[in-house]
Amino acid sequence: MGHSHNTIAFHQDKCDGCGECMTVCAEAKSGTADTLHSRLKIVPSIAANDSFELALCRQCGDPKCVLNCPSGSLTKNHKTGVVPWDAEKCVDCLLCTVGCAYGGITYNAAAGHVMKCDMCDGDPACVKSCPTGALEYNRSAEIYNNYGELEDLFVPGLAACQGCNSELLIRHTMRKIGSNAVVATPPGCIAGMGTVGFNGKTGSKIPVFHPLLTNTASMLAGAKRYYNRIGRDVTMVALAGDGGTVDAGFQSLSGAAERGEQMLYICVDNEGYMNTGMQRSGSTSFGSWTSTTPVGETLHGKTQDAKNMPVIMMMHNCEYVATASLAFMDDYYEKLDKALAAAKRGMAYLHVYSPCPTGWRIPSESTNEVCRKAVETNFVTLWEFAPDEGLRFTHSTDDPLPVEEYLNLSGKYRHLDDAQLTHIENSVERKVAFLNGFMLATSDDGAESLAQ
Amino acid sequence: MEQTKYLIAGCSHAALSALNSIRMLDQDGSLTLVTKDDHLPYSPTVLPYIVSGQSKPEKVKLRDDEFFAQNKVNFISGAGLSTLDVDNNSVTLQNGQEWQYEKLLLATGAAPAIPPIPGLTDTPYHVLRTMDDAVNLHAALESAKSAVVLGGGLIGMHAAENLIKVGVQVTIVEMRPQVLPGYFDAEAAKIIEQTFIENGVAMRIGNTVVGAAPDGEGAKVSLDSGDEITADLLLVCTGVAPVISYLEDGPVETDQGILVNDCMATNIANIWAAGDVAQAVNFYSGEKSVGGILPAAVEQGRIAGMSMINDPAINPYPGGVPLNTYGFFGNQAISVGVSDENALPKDTEVLLNVNEEEMTYQKILIGEGCLLGISGINTDFDPGIMWQLVLQRVDLEPVKEEFLNSPTDTGRDLMSRTWR
Numbered sequence: 001m002g003h004s005h006n007t008i009a010f011h012q013d014k015c016d017g018c019g020e021c022m023t024v025c026a027e028a029k030s031g032t033a034d035t036l037h038s039r040l041k042i043v044p045s046i047a048a049n050d051s052f053e054l055a056l057c058r059q060c061g062d063p064k065c066v067l068n069c070p071s072g073s074l075t076k077n078h079k080t081g082v083v084p085w086d087a088e089k090c091v092d093c094l095l096c097t098v099g100c101a102y103g104g105i106t107y108n109a110a111a112g113h114v115m116k117c118d119m120c121d122g123d124p125a126c127v128k129s130c131p132t133g134a135l136e137y138n139r140s141a142e143i144y145n146n147y148g149e150l151e152d153l154f155v156p157g158l159a160a161c162q163g164c165n166s167e168l169l170i171r172h173t174m175r176k177i178g179s180n181a182v183v184a185t186p187p188g189c190i191a192g193m194g195t196v197g198f199n200g201k202t203g204s205k206i207p208v209f210h211p212l213l214t215n216t217a218s219m220l221a222g223a224k225r226y227y228n229r230i231g232r233d234v235t236m237v238a239l240a241g242d243g244g245t246v247d248a249g250f251q252s253l254s255g256a257a258e259r260g261e262q263m264l265y266i267c268v269d270n271e272g273y274m275n276t277g278m279q280r281s282g283s284t285s286f287g288s289w290t291s292t293t294p295v296g297e298t299l300h301g302k303t304q305d306a307k308n309m310p311v312i313m314m315m316h317n318c319e320y321v322a323t324a325s326l327a328f329m330d331d332y333y334e335k336l337d338k339a340l341a342a343a344k345r346g347m348a349y350l351h352v353y354s355p356c357p358t359g360w361r362i363p364s365e366s367t368n369e370v371c372r373k374a375v376e377t378n379f380v381t382l383w384e385f386a387p388d389e390g391l392r393f394t395h396s397t398d399d400p401l402p403v404e405e406y407l408n409l410s411g412k413y414r415h416l417d418d419a420q421l422t423h424i425e426n427s428v429e430r431k432v433a434f435l436n437g438f439m440l441a442t443s444d445d446g447a448e449s450l451a452q
Numbered sequence: 453m454e455q456t457k458y459l460i461a462g463c464s465h466a467a468l469s470a471l472n473s474i475r476m477l478d479q480d481g482s483l484t485l486v487t488k489d490d491h492l493p494y495s496p497t498v499l500p501y502i503v504s505g506q507s508k509p510e511k512v513k514l515r516d517d518e519f520f521a522q523n524k525v526n527f528i529s530g531a532g533l534s535t536l537d538v539d540n541n542s543v544t545l546q547n548g549q550e551w552q553y554e555k556l557l558l559a560t561g562a563a564p565a566i567p568p569i570p571g572l573t574d575t576p577y578h579v580l581r582t583m584d585d586a587v588n589l590h591a592a593l594e595s596a597k598s599a600v601v602l603g604g605g606l607i608g609m610h611a612a613e614n615l616i617k618v619g620v621q622v623t624i625v626e627m628r629p630q631v632l633p634g635y636f637d638a639e640a641a642k643i644i645e646q647t648f649i650e651n652g653v654a655m656r657i658g659n660t661v662v663g664a665a666p667d668g669e670g671a672k673v674s675l676d677s678g679d680e681i682t683a684d685l686l687l688v689c690t691g692v693a694p695v696i697s698y699l700e701d702g703p704v705e706t707d708q709g710i711l712v713n714d715c716m717a718t719n720i721a722n723i724w725a726a727g728d729v730a731q732a733v734n735f736y737s738g739e740k741s742v743g744g745i746l747p748a749a750v751e752q753g754r755i756a757g758m759s760m761i762n763d764p765a766i767n768p769y770p771g772g773v774p775l776n777t778y779g780f781f782g783n784q785a786i787s788v789g790v791s792d793e794n795a796l797p798k799d800t801e802v803l804l805n806v807n808e809e810e811m812t813y814q815k816i817l818i819g820e821g822c823l824l825g826i827s828g829i830n831t832d833f834d835p836g837i838m839w840q841l842v843l844q845r846v847d848l849e850p851v852k853e854e855f856l857n858s859p860t861d862t863g864r865d866l867m868s869r870t871w872r
Contacts, residue, residue, distance in 0.1 A: 012868075041864060043861045043864045043865050043868070044861070044865070045865055045869070046850075046851045046854050046862065046865055047865075047869065053864060053865045053867075053868030053869060054868055055834075055864040055867065055868060062472065062476070064747075064750065064836075067465065067468065067469050067472065067750045067753075067754070068465075068746060068747055068750055069495075069514075070465075070494075070495030070496075070497035070498040070512075070514075070746065071495070071498045071501070071507060071511075071512050072511070072512055072513060072514050088511075089507075089511055089512070091498060091501045091506065091507060092779050093497060093498075093777060093779065094777035094779065094784065094786065094835070095497070095746055095747065095777055097777065097786075097834060097835050097836055098747045098775050098777060098788075098835045098836050098839060099747060099750065099836055100834070100836035100837075101836050101837060101839070101840045101867060101871065102836070102837070102867060102868075102871060103834040103836070103837055103860075103863070103864045103867060106834060107784060109784070109830070109832070112782070
């Protein structure tokens with residue numbers, strides 16, 4: 001398997017051009033605050049006022065600067081991903097700058113040689129200094145490298161729809177959890193795609209079973225108690241859809257949560273019964289088209305709001321509750337670690353928003369973009385809760401994009417009128433305000449800001 | 453007869469770039485790299501620094517045995533191509549080995565073109581194209597106090613500067629009316645020439661050498677002006693010509709170099725050519741010409757490798773663009789694209805900004821709203837970005853004023869937006 005590398009990402013929409021990154025870079029690399037010596041350059045955009053662009057070495061996988069170097073002073077380190085520059089070998093010919101289409105390696109006349117970003121040995125100073133989050137050190141590659149080596153516990157060729165990222169989710173999740181686990185996949189897409197198997201053959205390399213839609217949490221609770229009795233520490237995992245969680249499976253889950261049964265319950269929420277023909281569920285969002293909330297002369301999609309299931313689970317005082325989105329894998333992995341630790345003590349609940357290309361009518365290649373936009377518009381908020389620590393956002397809810405930028409990506413919202421749009425905007429604001437209030441009331445961070 | 457899937461003749465920039473492309477998609481296919489040199493791969497561009505002693509031969513290798521082992525490359529040095537049998541898909545090497553290939557890349561580079569000067573063949577002279585040339589010249593400096601450099605091109609100028617820096621009295625003789633033609637116009641060349649004169653180099657621009665003869669251990673050259681120059685060292689840097697002797701009377705089509713299409717394929721199946729040996733299309737004229745530019749060799753090698761491996765991501769060669777970065781006595785001269793507007797249509801916009809006191813010079817050529825060329829001395833712009841602006845014919849009309857004020861910032865802005 002190839003090796004992947006962390007990157008410095010630039011979120012152009014968040015950059016306000018303050019230039020702090022350049023000052024910090026010059027200080028870190030040249031010991032002066034003169035931004036002339038900065039390895040990254042923020043430049044004002046001519047196309048739009050108050051907008052900025054970035055020139056920075058992209059540590060190319062196939063770097064042309066390296067191929068252009070006649071003296072062997074530039075190389076590609078395939079382990080770290082960085083293209084380091086060796087001053088001792090450099091003959092100052094500048095041919096590397098001809099190879100770079102990004103302004104990533106540039107001649108510094110004051111210093112008399114070229115300069116380029118070296119990622120500060122994996123701890124880039126610029127990213128830490130950025131006050132707006134425009135620069136981000138993306139560690140997804142680390143996850144890929146670390147978990148790519150672990151055993152995939154599902155068979156190849158699961159029959160998920162094209163573009164569905166639930167398969168990505170369950171493969172990653174079980175690689176991390178490992179084989180000392182029992183998995184329950186109630187009726188829904190995850191069972192339907194073949195995890196429980198076909199024709200008497202299992203679709204997974206670990207014990208997996210197919211409970212009823214109603215009793216997933218009860219069955220896991222029973223299995224866990226049995227393993228505890230015989231002295232074996234086995235992790236119980238539910239990979240359930242929203243129907244099996246918020247509707248039919250709710251009473252058994254609520255009971256198990258209230259009793260503090262030890263399990264990791266993961267709800268993969270695609271906002272409906274997508275496996276059986278795209279019927280509405282209690283998790284279907286307001287205004288959504290489904291086969292049972294059609295769009296016609298009288299009806300214009302679902303007329304009720306979705307249940308806020310993760311909040312309901314938080315109110316059960318579970319050991320750990322968190323929301324996640326697969327466009328933010330590093331965030332998901334941190335939460336998975338915490339959830340696994342909590343599942344040894346009691347109920348850990350992860351609510352993962354998972355767009356359905358088939359049922360939501362989105363192009364199969366844009367699933368991740370839909371995930372990302374859901375979070376950036378606050379339609380979905382990323383947070384975590386533990387009884388002792390309260391609620392904490394793991395992705396800022398400040399300065400969201402207009403919610404339309406999310407809704408416009410899915411065919412299921414194509415028919416929305418202004419009144420419906422206003423309703424959705426209001427409910428997004430209300431949900432964020434509620435969580436903010438809860439955060440202020442429960443967490444240390446919140447207590448601090450209340451004190452001010 | 454030995455067998456190999458990929459045979460690459462030559463081991464400098466074009467060859468290594470092709471190797472890189474091939475190994476992207478085929479990590480295991482047998483790959484053999486043959487070179488007439490006795491050294492690990494190195495760049496001819498670095499040789500002037502070997503001459504001056506700034507770099508050491510063992511420090512400038514571009515790849516080492518570890519790389520070849522990791523990438524499963526069979527590296528054969530000291531054995532250039534001797535003959536080519538296209539019907540049998542096979543070659544013979546100078547060491548007598550016979551190799552049969554599935555795909556062959558000819559990246560055999562160029563060798564010094566020696567001008568037909570009467571008496572030159574009987575006169576001891578140096579050239580500077582191979583590592584051995586550079587090591588010999590470096591050794592000769594120990595006893596030399598004076599040198600004549602024939603040719604004011606890149607190699608000649610580089611060599612002259614490195615010679616004077618180690619205390620050798622240097623004269624440059626250039627037949628044409630300016631140094632570095634093709635990369636800089638007469639005005640920019642003047643600034644460069646002046647700097648050389650200030651640093652003690654004798655410049656004989658516009659002078660033709662009409663004769664050469666031995667002079668004790670050294671050489672004596674006679675100019676068309678009637679002057680005679682004697683020196684301990686004679687260095688001939690009057691250009692290079694593609695190494696294609698092994699193709700003589702064969703079916704591979706050649707002109708000045710090996711003629712290639714926009715995927716670097718020759719007229720013969722299974723044979724490609726790239727780098728200084730290839731005669732590929734020019735971006736501006738659409739005619740095929742030989743280049744001798746390092747970044748072009750890298751680009752051509754990359755495309756040849758992709759074509760050899762049937763990489764679906766291949767884009768055809770957009771055509772050669774003059775590119776040059778040239779440092780001299782602490783100054784930086786850079787040119788991308790055309791530098792002389794006389795070679796362009798009459799309505800080409802010429803924007804010139806010269807400050808003789810600060811020794812800065814900048815010329816921007818714009819035609820039909822697109823960048824045709826930018827050249828500068830001690831001015832600031834990213835040549836890699838400018839190259840892309842030229843190739844992609846990015847419309848500069850909406851940002852022209854800003855571009856002229858700051859090609860650097862404007863280029864970066866355009867780049868960041870275009871390649872986000």
